[in-house]
Amino acid sequence: MHRLIGALREVVDRGLPPDLTAYLVGEQLAPHLGTADLLTADQQVGDPDRYRQHLIHAETDGSFSLVALVWLSGQHTSIHDHVSWCATGVHQGVESERRFRLVSDGRAGRLVATEDVTNPVGAVCGFAPPGDIHRVQNCGPDTAISLHVYGADIARLGSSVRRVYRLPADER
Numbered sequence: 001m002h003r004l005i006g007a008l009r010e011v012v013d014r015g016l017p018p019d020l021t022a023y024l025v026g027e028q029l030a031p032h033l034g035t036a037d038l039l040t041a042d043q044q045v046g047d048p049d050r051y052r053q054h055l056i057h058a059e060t061d062g063s064f065s066l067v068a069l070v071w072l073s074g075q076h077t078s079i080h081d082h083v084s085w086c087a088t089g090v091h092q093g094v095e096s097e098r099r100f101r102l103v104s105d106g107r108a109g110r111l112v113a114t115e116d117v118t119n120p121v122g123a124v125c126g127f128a129p130p131g132d133i134h135r136v137q138n139c140g141p142d143t144a145i146s147l148h149v150y151g152a153d154i155a156r157l158g159s160s161v162r163r164v165y166r167l168p169a170d171e172r
Contacts, residue, residue: 022126076137093144
């Protein structure tokens, strides 16, 4: 874990644009995914009521945080966007993601589903606001664990979620 955090620090300290930082952080995250000794037993424990977030590391200057999200079968997020850039990688199991874009007709807005993605172990993606609206879920029968690196201090904020969308969604 120390090597991973050091590699993440090197990328973040470069001060690059958010989308490029997310991409490069994902490149550093990828080789560590699926390794048996990356997370402690406690960091792999889920919650029967909702997906669970384990804070692994928050940089002292608030520039990035690393969390493990543990998803039991059927658990999902709300439709949401984020406070900062993010890189994610699947460490165990399979996650499903539906991506959206917000469409406004001048009076009201609605969400339009743009893409469905299935992310197996080792899959990495990165994104930066705006345009980072999605819902993530574990559709499989087994526990799924993903690692998320956020360009924010999750220890202070508690979550990476900026906004939860309760607008009508056009599902594909």
